[in-house]
Ligand SMILES: Nc1nc2c(ncn2[C@@H]2O[C@H](COP(=O)(O)OP(=O)(O)OP(=O)(O)O)[C@@H](O)[C@H]2O)c(=O)[nH]1
Ligand SMILES: Nc1nc2c(ncn2[C@@H]2O[C@H](COP(=O)(O)OP(=O)(O)OP(=O)(O)O)[C@@H](O)[C@H]2O)c(=O)[nH]1
Ligand SMILES: [K+]
Ligand SMILES: [Mg+2]
């Protein structure tokens with residue numbers, strides 16, 4: 202049902218080339234196709250519109266009209282623009298604290314608990330850190346057990362307190378334990394929550410204020426559709442998070458949500474999740490992501 | 498009411514609403530074309546009538562497969578136990594939906610057994626156990642890492658022995674592009690048929706309401722491997738609209754049966770297409 206984006210661009214550019222001479226109307230035709238393809242890739246409606254307007258201006262400004270291969274130039278403009286949009290200086294995780302506290306946040310099922318494990322494993326094996334995982338999801342059935350299983354899989358200890366239903370004090374106790382036992386990184390797993398759930402948003406805000414993490418991460422499912430902007434904005438308004446984690450990129454989603462989120466909160470995408478196993482974590486590369494969204 | 502005309506502005510606005518609800522460009526254009534055709538036929542259609550026409554048109558896409566009488570899963574008493582296998586990609590809400598469904602069936606006076614055939618994800622079995630305890634229904638399980646087909650086999654055998662009415666099998670989340678994992682589902686099905694003929698009677702595909710156009714691929718691939726018979730859309734208690742199911746229901750002729758509207762045991766509703774469409778126009 203869906204042609205991929207490069208097919209669509211080719212089609213549109215074919216129309217454009219067919220006219221021999223490129224006019225503003227031809228460019229408009231093409232950007233319409235670009236916009237449509239972005240929407241098929243789940244880029245937010247408004248953001249796709251703004252993006253294509255920018256591309257259109259660039260195309261008209263860059264003498265696309267006089268080049269021999271306007272199609273290629275057009276593709277390049279789109280790709281560069283996308284890459285730039287998702288890029289920015291690629292900062293790693295802030296590990297300046299002692300211990301460095303990392304707080305996870307995000308919607309239900311986005312991959313927070315799994316990513317907590319992956320990040321702990323990454324910091325332990327690649328950065329010689331000594332992490333502690335802290336189980337602050339007191340709601341989801343067996344959430345604490347899940348983190349314990351994950352911790353066991355990677356050989357990283359997990360702090361939990363099954364008698365305590367207050368995530369703020371669990372987080373604080375976890376950090377105290379890390380200090381006492383010489384852990385230099387603390388990763389706090391939290392319950393999934395919807396941005397419209399005021400009580401739960403207040404809760405994560407309270408955790409955030411109480412522990413003042415060096416790094417707050419927003420974990421988002423790469424299959425997310427148009428709602429990505431609302432959610433990212435709502436979490437950012439409350440947490441002013443430091444970075445985004447895109448999960449489940451081992452699927453075949455185009456992942457246009459990456460553009461939407463970056464546009465709306467302007468925070469770097471730091472890591473991606475590429476599988477269920479603990480090793481399935483990778484650095485985010487804007488240009489690879491642009492290719493993916495463009496179906497190239 | 499004033500008869501302001503359905504003009505391009507109105508249709509542009511409609512396009513924005515539909516695409517922003519994850520309906521997708523193809524299905525949105527299809528809906529808009531139908532409305533344009535009606536506007537051309539009846540020149541006096543005003544914006545005040547647009548909403549009801551829109552409801553009709555979208556309902557039309559959903560209607561063949563969403564007949565009011567068949568909204569809820571019908572547990573046939575001559576198929577005993579009636580076996581439901583629940584499938585979907587990672588984290589969409591399968592296990593939670595199973596807990597809510599079990600509760601619903603139990604309230605209807607049915608005898609329910611759960612099967613913990615997600616033997617892969619960390620603490621997936623414990624999670625289903627918590628739900629079984631909450632609902633107070635029996636669960637059949639093995640150790641983490643055991644063969645899911647063997648768990649399904651045990652569950653059906655046990656259900657037959659207990660004279661249960663309904664069996665619900667939980668499966669591990671799997672991305673639809675992973676061939677081995679998809680084939681595993683075929684094996685689970687095959688093994689269940691050794692205990693009860695023609696099982697599963699129902700394959701429920703769970704879709705996350707916040708998923709965008711990738712849900713199409715999910716529906717396509719799961720339908721191919723497991724002959725999906727019904728859909729549930731979860732997490733509609735947030736701001737995501739789940740509009741992608743309109744095109745899915747239309748293309749694959751699979752009815753939407755339930756929606757998930759929270760994490761609690763009662764947070765499962767029978768799908769209502771009119772309320773569903775109306776939600777696109779609420780903030
Ligand atoms: N294929 C794939 N699956 C993933 C990835 N990350 C997480 N998952 C799976 O997605 C599902 C949800 O992951 P969790 O880590 O439990 O998500 P969560 O955000 O902690 O969920 P809640 O605590 O319920 O909000 C599980 O089945 C994970 O195995 C990924 O990168 N790829
Ligand atoms: N707000 C909300 N959360 C839901 C709903 N349904 C499920 N969830 C939450 O989504 C998360 C994932 O749900 P699960 O039932 O574990 O999903 P799953 O598909 O079984 O996940 P895997 O087995 O890991 O693939 C949990 O935190 C659930 O509480 C819903 O309708 N609304
Ligand atoms: K939602
Ligand atoms: Mg979790």
Ligand SMILES: [Mg+2]
Nearest residue numbers: 591592615621
């Ligand atoms: Mg599950």
